[in-house]
Structure formats: structure tokens, C-alpha cells
Amino acid sequence: MEFRQIISALILIGLISLIIRLFLKRKIRITKLIRWCELLSDKFHDHQLLQIPEFNDNSQENHLFRRVTLYLNSLESLEDSDNTNLFSGLNPNDIVLTLSSDQTILDTFLGARVSWTYRVLPPTSCGGETRYVTLRIRTRDKRRVLRSYLQHIHAVSDEIDQRKRVLRLFTAVGCGGRWRSVPFTHPATMETVAMDVDIKNKVNLDLETFLKSKQYYHRIGRVWRRSYLLYGPSGTGKSSFAAALAKTLSYDVYDLDLAKVGDEFDLKLLLLRTTPRSVILIEDFDKYVAAAVANAAAAAAGGISAVMNFMDGVVNSCCDERVMVFTMMTKDEIDPAILRPGRIDVHIHFPMCDFNNFKNLANNYLGLKEHKLFPQVEEMFSSGATLSPAEIGELMMGNRNSPSRALKSVITALQTKSSIGGVCGGDENCRVTTPKNGFRSGRNSLDGSVDGGGFRDGAKEIKKLYGLLRKKSILGKSQSFDLGT
Structure with missing residues (x-):
């Protein structure tokens, strides 16, 4: 009798446990049942596969790939999908879900069921991965909803981009012209940069004018791009200024180390794969130029040539909405042709502290x-x-x-x-001076005809060029400015 009671109790406990499990996991089980039914239904329909690679045939970033991955990472179905990546966000308490390799995400739009598969191919000998997403859609639904669906993805990704935009810092990885990025969280701002107030105001005005000048640049037949040369001794704030400039523009930063680029072809690919709304930072450019002049590195001359072609050659035509920033200790020994107007728009001197x-x-x-x-x-x-x-x-x-x-x-x-x-360093012929600041024409900034204390008729020149800049007409001419000479 007691044995029967024990068996009955165990059976009752098992039934109760089963009921609880079914109740607690009902939603999950129903979701899986619906998914199985959908997969079974799909067996009786024709489908088409549409592949979206990360880069296009011209080795440039495929913006649709970025939009699609941004959209897919925002779907609720990502939480129910298998093999999802979990990352911590910028804040310690943030948990970010992202796609994993070979992961499939289901989505529904206007009654049409589609699936997306994210794939990452192994790195090549150059160290670069190949990433793409594949859309699987019924043939009859493709004709009906595909265009509207892609427009929907664009709208959602743009809204996410505006709401959660995080600036990125890109560095080159291996050969093959590939970039990898991390969040760009440098704290420098124009307010915290140690710089003469007048120069800071002129830079802010120049950046503001640039951001509003897309139509103007195109009307006069020029690429919408701006370039800055930051020169001065180490520790004078050039790198911090470059970071502050990017933060002011809300642009991503591509940190390009020319010494680590494989060859001229890889350098061109890297430059072409930069995106609009970005700052391309090339630090210690004078050292690289010096190595090329001394024939110390065979690739150096080709690298400089590639950079110059990117700045004013035919390849430059596909690189709108970018700012190039070069830093160097001194420009005295640099070939004026490299720093000529049209290549370098603004020269900013970073002196020792006054x-x-x-x-x-x-x-x-x-x-x-x-x-x-x-x-x-x-x-x-x-x-x-x-x-x-x-x-x-x-x-x-x-x-x-x-x-x-x-x-x-x-x-x-x-x-x-x-x-x-x-x-x-004890040189009796050396005199420490703090240069005065002001705009200076590109010609004077290169030919050395102006001494370190300023320029002839300085007040008149500043007033004239400052007025031209405010009218934007200065942007259409092959001139550069020198801030703090």
C-alpha cells in the first residue's frame, strides 16, 4: 500500500512538473511550432537568394550592407535566434545583441516572410575577413514587396543611426586594404584644446562653412573635401586637436599609419574604403616624406604618391565629405609641391606654450x-x-x-x-619666440618670405581673408590658410 502511494505521488509530481514546464515555455514552444510550420510551408514555394557583400566590386564599402546589419541587429527576432553574440555597450550596464556568423534571422514585411543569413568567411593570408548577408525571399513576394522592404530598411537604419550614432576609430588590419573599428571615445573638444582663442574661432568658422558647402563645391567642380596641416613640436596638442575636430564635425576617424601599409595598391584600397563623414588622420607625415627623399624605404615614395593622388587626382572624385589631417614637426624641409594650395587648405601652427x-x-x-x-x-x-x-x-x-x-x-x-x-639646447644664436597667430596666404606660408613674428600688413590681411572666408568665395580658389605662423 505504501509502495502504491509513493508511485502515485511521484506520478502526480511528474504531471505537475510537466504542466508547469509547458506553461512556462508555452510561448517558446509556440514560437518554434510556428517556425516549423513556416519552414514546412516554404518547401512548396520557389525562393530567390540575394547576396549583399560588405564591399562592392570597386573595393568600396557597400552602404546597403551596413544598413541591413544595423536593421537586423534591431529586430526582436534576434533575441529568439540561435547563436547570437552578446557584447557590453559603451555603458557598463548596456548589453548589445549582434549577429553571429552563419546565423539566420526571420522577418516579416507586408505579409511576406523572409530570412537573412549572416556569414563571415575566414581571414585570407592578408588578414582580412569577407562578410556578407544573404536574403532569402519567395519569388512571388520579391516582385510585390522587395523595393518597399529595402526602403523600409533604409528608413529604420537611418533612424537608428541618428538616435544611436557612435563615432568609430578605424585602423588598418593586415594587407588587402581592410579596416577594423572600435568606438571613438576620445574626450577632447574644441573647448578643452589649449589653443589661441582667435585661431579656435577661425577653425570653428571654417568647419561650419565646410559643412554647409556641399552644393557650392559641386557647382564649382570640386570634390567636397577639406585638408588641414598641423605642425609644431611634440606635445603641443596636434593629436588632441585632430580628435576635437572629429568630435566637432561628428565624423569617424581613420588613423592611417603609412609605415605599416603593405604597398601603394593597399594604400589606395584603404583610402577608397574610407566612408563619407570621416576624418583621415596621417600623423608624422614629415618623417615619412624624409624617408622617401632619402630613399630609405622603397615603398615610401609610392605611398606619398598614392596619398597625393587621393588628394587631387582622379581617384579623389569618389571621396566626397571627407577631411584630411596631416601632422608633422616642421614643414620647412617639405617640398612645397606637397603642401601646395589645393592639396592642403589650412595650415595651423602649434607652438610651444606661451x-x-x-x-x-x-x-x-x-x-x-x-x-x-x-x-x-x-x-x-x-x-x-x-x-x-x-x-x-x-x-x-x-x-x-x-x-x-x-x-x-x-x-x-x-x-x-x-x-x-x-x-x-644652449645655442646662443637660437632665440625662443612665440609666433603671432593669424591667417596667411598659401603662397606666403610656403615661400618663407614672412618671418616668424607675423606678416606684412597683418591686420589688413586678416580682415581681408576673414571676410572672404565668411562669404565662402575663398573655398572656390586654390588657396590655403596659415593659422599661427
Whole structure:
């Protein structure tokens, strides 16, 4: 009797457990049942497969691929799909679902059922992967809904892009002209960059004018592109300025290291595969040019040629809405033909720190607008002592809890630098000066006819060129500007 009771109890527990499992997983089971029925129904219909690769036949990014993957990653069916990737977002609490290789996503549009399969082929010897998505759709539905469906994908992806746009930092991977990206989260802004206020205002005006000039550029037959040359000693803020420029424009950044590019063909592919609304950053360009001139690297001359062709050759015609930024220590030994107007539009000099920049740094790092030690710091700068903004910034960061101690450390560093010869290294013929800032014509910026203290009739020239820039007419001419010469 007791044995029968135990058996009955076990059977009852099993039934209850089964009922609970069926109840809890009813939604999942119903979803799978519906999917099986749909798959069975599909067996009796003709289908077409439409493949969308990441790159087109011209080795340029296929924007439809990006839109489709953005759309698919937003579908609720992604959560019910097998083999989905989970990543952490920009915020620690964010969980992001993304497609995995060989994963299939189901979707419905205007009564038509479609499936998408995402595939990633293994890397080649050059290190680049091949990615594409395949759309499977009934033949009869293709004629009825395909065009509307693709328009729907465009609209949804654009809305997601506007709402969740994250700037990306791209770096070259292997050979074959491939890029890989990570979120671009550099904190620099135009407000935090240590730079003369007048120059900063002129740069902001130039960027604002550029963003509004698409129709103007096309009307005069020029590619909608802008190029900047940032030159000055190390630690003067060139890289931070480039990051701030990208943040101001809300452009992605392509960090192109010419020394790591395989050959001229790969370089052309990399440049062609940059996307609109992007900043192409080439740092230490003078070192690469010097290597080419000295024939130290056979690929260097070809690399420079590829960059120049991208800037003003026929290949340039397919690269609208881009900004190129070159950084270098000095432009004195660079062939003027490389920096001529039409290739480089704006020259910006980044000098060693002067007292005005020091005050900007003190405000940013220490929250100081005035201090009793400021006159002593100003006197040190007036005597010719100087440091780079990076050096002063580090001293202020290390003593940020005590502004007075931070300023004293800066004074001590200036005294030390002055006692050992400063930036001149003890050369009695070297004179430390802080150049004045202002616009300068491309011709004067290249032929060396203007001394380091400014230019002839400076006020008149600034007023004239500033007015031309505001009218946008300056953009249509082969001229460049020099900020801070």
C-alpha cells in the first residue's frame, strides 16, 4: 500500500512538473511550432537568394550592407535566434545583441516572410575577413514587396543611426586594404584644446562653412573635401586637436599609419574604403616624406604618391565629405609641391606654450582664472623660457589638489628649462619666440618670405581673408590658410 502511494505521488509530481514546464515555455514552444510550420510551408514555394557583400566590386564599402546589419541587429527576432553574440555597450550596464556568423534571422514585411543569413568567411593570408548577408525571399513576394522592404530598411537604419550614432576609430588590419573599428571615445573638444582663442574661432568658422558647402563645391567642380596641416613640436596638442575636430564635425576617424601599409595598391584600397563623414588622420607625415627623399624605404615614395593622388587626382572624385589631417614637426624641409594650395587648405601652427595658452591650461586643469603666482609665470615666459602644453598639463594634473603647488612646479620647470638652454639646447644664436597667430596666404606660408613674428600688413590681411572666408568665395580658389605662423 505504501509502495502504491509513493508511485502515485511521484506520478502526480511528474504531471505537475510537466504542466508547469509547458506553461512556462508555452510561448517558446509556440514560437518554434510556428517556425516549423513556416519552414514546412516554404518547401512548396520557389525562393530567390540575394547576396549583399560588405564591399562592392570597386573595393568600396557597400552602404546597403551596413544598413541591413544595423536593421537586423534591431529586430526582436534576434533575441529568439540561435547563436547570437552578446557584447557590453559603451555603458557598463548596456548589453548589445549582434549577429553571429552563419546565423539566420526571420522577418516579416507586408505579409511576406523572409530570412537573412549572416556569414563571415575566414581571414585570407592578408588578414582580412569577407562578410556578407544573404536574403532569402519567395519569388512571388520579391516582385510585390522587395523595393518597399529595402526602403523600409533604409528608413529604420537611418533612424537608428541618428538616435544611436557612435563615432568609430578605424585602423588598418593586415594587407588587402581592410579596416577594423572600435568606438571613438576620445574626450577632447574644441573647448578643452589649449589653443589661441582667435585661431579656435577661425577653425570653428571654417568647419561650419565646410559643412554647409556641399552644393557650392559641386557647382564649382570640386570634390567636397577639406585638408588641414598641423605642425609644431611634440606635445603641443596636434593629436588632441585632430580628435576635437572629429568630435566637432561628428565624423569617424581613420588613423592611417603609412609605415605599416603593405604597398601603394593597399594604400589606395584603404583610402577608397574610407566612408563619407570621416576624418583621415596621417600623423608624422614629415618623417615619412624624409624617408622617401632619402630613399630609405622603397615603398615610401609610392605611398606619398598614392596619398597625393587621393588628394587631387582622379581617384579623389569618389571621396566626397571627407577631411584630411596631416601632422608633422616642421614643414620647412617639405617640398612645397606637397603642401601646395589645393592639396592642403589650412595650415595651423602649434607652438610651444606661451602665457595665454598657459592661462587656458590653468583654467581647464585647475579651474584658475587668476592667481597671485600668475605674474611670476608671465615673467618666466617673457624671458624666453617655455614648455610644451603637454608638459605643463602633466605638472598640473599631478598637483591638481593644490593649485599653488601646481603653479610652483610649473615655475620650477620653466626655470630648469631656461637654465639648460630651453628648447634651443644652449645655442646662443637660437632665440625662443612665440609666433603671432593669424591667417596667411598659401603662397606666403610656403615661400618663407614672412618671418616668424607675423606678416606684412597683418591686420589688413586678416580682415581681408576673414571676410572672404565668411562669404565662402575663398573655398572656390586654390588657396590655403596659415593659422599661427
